[in-house]
Amino acid sequence: MSHSDTIPLHPSSQSDIDEIENLINADVHSVSVLPARPPSPPRVSIPISHSPSPLPPYQKVPPSASPPPVVPAVPAAAAAPAGSSRIGISSDAFGSPPDTLTEPVWDTVKRDLARIVSNLKLVVFPNPYREDPGRALRDWDLWGPFFFIVFLGLTLSWSASAKKSEVFAVAFAILAAGAIILTLNVLLLGGHIIFFQSLSLLGYCLFPLAIGALICMLEGNVIIKIVVVSITLAWSCWAAYPFMSAAVNPRRKALALYPVFLMYISVAFFIIAID
Amino acid sequence: MDRVQPSGENYANPRTCFFHVLFKAAALAFYVLSALFVSSFVIIFVVTVFLAALDFWVVKNVSGRILVGLRWWNEIDEQGESVWKFQCLDQESLARMNKKDSWLFWWTLYLTAVSWIFLGVFSLIRFQADYLLVVGVCLSLSIANIVGFTKCRKDAKKQIQQFATKTIASQFTSSLQSAFSVV
Numbered sequence: 001m002s003h004s005d006t007i008p009l010h011p012s013s014q015s016d017i018d019e020i021e022n023l024i025n026a027d028v029h030s031v032s033v034l035p036a037r038p039p040s041p042p043r044v045s046i047p048i049s050h051s052p053s054p055l056p057p058y059q060k061v062p063p064s065a066s067p068p069p070v071v072p073a074v075p076a077a078a079a080a081p082a083g084s085s086r087i088g089i090s091s092d093a094f095g096s097p098p099d100t101l102t103e104p105v106w107d108t109v110k111r112d113l114a115r116i117v118s119n120l121k122l123v124v125f126p127n128p129y130r131e132d133p134g135r136a137l138r139d140w141d142l143w144g145p146f147f148f149i150v151f152l153g154l155t156l157s158w159s160a161s162a163k164k165s166e167v168f169a170v171a172f173a174i175l176a177a178g179a180i181i182l183t184l185n186v187l188l189l190g191g192h193i194i195f196f197q198s199l200s201l202l203g204y205c206l207f208p209l210a211i212g213a214l215i216c217m218l219e220g221n222v223i224i225k226i227v228v229v230s231i232t233l234a235w236s237c238w239a240a241y242p243f244m245s246a247a248v249n250p251r252r253k254a255l256a257l258y259p260v261f262l263m264y265i266s267v268a269f270f271i272i273a274i275d
Numbered sequence: 276m277d278r279v280q281p282s283g284e285n286y287a288n289p290r291t292c293f294f295h296v297l298f299k300a301a302a303l304a305f306y307v308l309s310a311l312f313v314s315s316f317v318i319i320f321v322v323t324v325f326l327a328a329l330d331f332w333v334v335k336n337v338s339g340r341i342l343v344g345l346r347w348w349n350e351i352d353e354q355g356e357s358v359w360k361f362q363c364l365d366q367e368s369l370a371r372m373n374k375k376d377s378w379l380f381w382w383t384l385y386l387t388a389v390s391w392i393f394l395g396v397f398s399l400i401r402f403q404a405d406y407l408l409v410v411g412v413c414l415s416l417s418i419a420n421i422v423g424f425t426k427c428r429k430d431a432k433k434q435i436q437q438f439a440t441k442t443i444a445s446q447f448t449s450s451l452q453s454a455f456s457v458v
Contacts (some may be wrong), residue, residue, distance in 0.1 A: 108336045165316035169405040194357040
């Protein structure tokens with residue numbers, strides 16, 4: 001006998017639902033640690049100063065099928081918006097898995113910053129996960145690429161003696177549109193890559209070129225510029241290679257990789273040629 | 276104090292509401308007013324897009340959680356497929372959410388997107404491709420948040436219904452069983 005379709009659900013039976021839920025909760029949850037304060041709506045505010053801190057364990061939240069049955073934790077936040085450091089005390093119910101919905105704001109900031117740093121390390125620097133590219137950039141984020149593209153655009157714009165605005169706009173548009181088009185290219189070649197993951201990857205691989213552009217901005221000699229840019233270009237291509245090649249059929253590897261290298265080479269020429 | 280507002284009380288999280296609105300308003304205001312004060316397009320672009328990105332982060336991670344109890348994100352699972360995850364507070368907390376807070380949340384979200392569309396039309400008419408780029412970026416950020424939270428809200432409603440159905444069903448079953456055991 002299936003009950004699920006014989007029980008009509010009316011919005012007016014809200015109080016009944018609450019009552020039943022309380023009964024269920026009283027049975028099921030033996031431990032629920034209530035915060036020391038009486039439950040009041042959580043008050044948090046936004047920290048303005050960021051500082052990267054060691055990586056807290058990234059908590060995978062349970063699948064959304066079961067809504068977390070915790071009283072919203074009351075983070076005690078006392079901070080002025082002027083950017084002093086934050087005191088965040090959060091208490092969850094110990095019986096339930098850690099829960100990002102009620103964490104203090106500072107935790108969110110730290111978690112996101114740590115994610116950016118770890119993504120950068122995974123993509124750009126040698127590490128044991130490079131053989132498994134899909135796993136390496138599992139926690140993609142677009143903040144890193146955003147910063148690098150803006151930084152590269154600003155550096156190029158600063159180096160240019162004339163038409164600074166155009167240089168910046170063109171650099172930004174080309175990099176952003178280029179990343180999107182390259183991703184589409186891989187997808188159309190029948191590759192298996194997630195759209196945002198690929199955007200994130202291509203953005204992170206701009207990091208060496210951004211460093212190269214910075215050095216070129218500070219250094220005037222053309223020979224040095226060429227050397228530095230070649231090194232950083234090779235580094236960028238090396239960083240992008242495993243991810244892109246793993247995503248497509250081996251016979252189509254060159255078709256997927258060639259546009260990526262082309263884009264990075266054009267950016268490198270742009271960096272050298274700007275004056 | 277003798278007049279009861281339909282929403283009940285004042286804003287429950289005034290500081291969060293303030294920040295929720297602050298970055299949106301700052302991005303729009305800077306974009307509109309910058310033409311009067313700042314001559315360099317680069318500065319306009321960087322500051323506006325940076326404010327819009329900050330606003331996106333604040334709405335997604337902070338005010339969404341605190342004002343309406345919703346959260347959405349994207350994960351890549353073991354098979355390498357992209358999964359959109361939605362999370363909401365449990366039902367009694369959702370019911371306890373301040374009405375004014377959520378009203379402010381949703382309305383500013385929609386209004387910002389509409390304003391950006393409006394400004395985009397302006398720059399389109401004046402054939403300014405670079406300003407259109409700025410508007411495009413800010414608009415896509417706003418729309419991403421709107422879509423994410425709307426899907427999250429629908430998912431939350433569905434979950435609540437499922438949960439309520441399940442609890443009513445199990446309560447019904449247990450009361451039936453107890454009735455039969457008595458007999």
